[in-house]
Amino acid sequence: TGVIHLKKLNETHADQEITVITRIHNSRVQSAKLAFLMLRQQGETIQAVMAAAGDDVSKQMIKWATAIPVNSFVRVTGLVKKPDPAIASASISNLELNVKKIYEISRAMEMLPMQVKDCERPPPESNEEGQSDATGPIVTLKTRLDNRVIDFQTDVNQAIFTISSAVEVLFTDYMVKAGSRKFNTAKFVGAATEGGAGVFEVTNYFGKSAYLAQSPQFYKQMLIAGDCESVFEIGPVFRAENSNTHRHLTEFTGLDFEMVFTNHYHEVLTFAENLIVFIITTLQKSYAAEIATVQKFYPRAGDFRIKDNKALRLNYADGIRLLKEAGVDTSEQDRFETDLSTAMEKQLGKIIREKYDTDFYVLDEFPMAVRPFYTKRHPTDPNLSNSYDFFMRGEEIMSGAQRINDAGELEQSMRAKGVDPTAEGFQDYVNAFRQGCRPHAGGGLGLNRIVQFFLGLDNVRQATPFPRDPQRLRP
Ligand code: ATP
């Protein structure tokens, strides 16, 4: 009777004696002689039946076992049975466990701040505490995040983070197969890479000030200048943006890549398209069970549409035109100085889904005015740049561009954006381009957003194990 994982249990175990180590999800006393325990392991559940009939189980044992607090860990040995269909259904392909022995391994508190079962439905839209209905308390996202260790135990959260892990692994696989190398670059840095206001300062760096990296942007490019040719990184990204939205965090996981190209930055754009298509289609193929589990709460999880398994490629100007045709006021954007607002992005996502039947698309050739200083200008239209954003369901998941690879041109671009290239912290970056650097391009994806928008989750925090935002530093 070896210990078996609930996720591995199947019909071939019928009539065998097995042992499982699980939590008690709930227990129900039918009579002094009969009780049912729902056992749970990593989101999987099975019903355990305790019947005081033979020699194994006594009435005292039933009394004792059903008094064990919910969520406690138990070690249970029993006989796997196909149950009488008249009895309550268990979730593992109609198997149940006839208990012979049960030991308590680790006891849960009697009064937990919330129960896992209370998190087995989507959080309400409002953050108003204390609501309930016939099914029980309605637990807000805030309370769930405050008690994340309990919240994590639901099958939906187990599935979300299986998928999140898979995205990192698939990204890594694809990059390595393409001959790229993985790096971990410094997170204590001397300068803001993506704009001054959004950077966290570390004031006690041995008598100096340092910053938390806003992206590995400079290092990706310096490695290219160091003949690395293709690099990638998966690491933390810090943004001091006081953005309290459904998709902004102050710390998120960046999937960054950078590579040289031979003729045109569209080689890298195509690479990024293929990379993301690979991730999405592999998730749809190999993680269908997890997607179906998430779909119980978030109906859109299973309907991510990727037409012909490729990205729809449009220019930024096409996006503006589509919005205009739909009657959206784009007068601010028409001067090519203001980016699309979140609302416009979402609306464009709707238009594109209706018109082109896809949830995955790219906008290329963004206005130079809305892109960071390291972005390469368009060769013929000075208002534009060789840069692109990727969208899933109308929300940005990736930004990227061809980069300036000439020190003089970079200094000029920095000055034009109000950045002093001679400031400490920028010098090493600019100097990297003084000894020659091949033309290159890259991009940065937000892991949390990919998971959020692929699965159609309402909030990026649901795709983040321990989210950080302007209001939240715990748990
Ligand atoms: P990036 O990754 O380039 O920063 P992003 O998706 O994080 O992109 P921003 O570039 O910061 O978003 O902004 C994109 C859009 O999101 C902007 O048009 C901006 O209006 C909107 N946005 C940013 N912060 C907020 C906020 N706090 N509330 C509402 N909308 C916001």
Ligand code: AMO
């Ligand atoms: P950008 O600033 O657009 O680009 O960031 C890249 C991607 O990171 C995600 N993201 C966020 N996710 C959660 N919370 C946030 N506050 C947040 N901000 C951004 C988004 C976004 O597309 N250096 C460039 C990338 C490059 O050009 O290579 C950069 O950082 O998914």
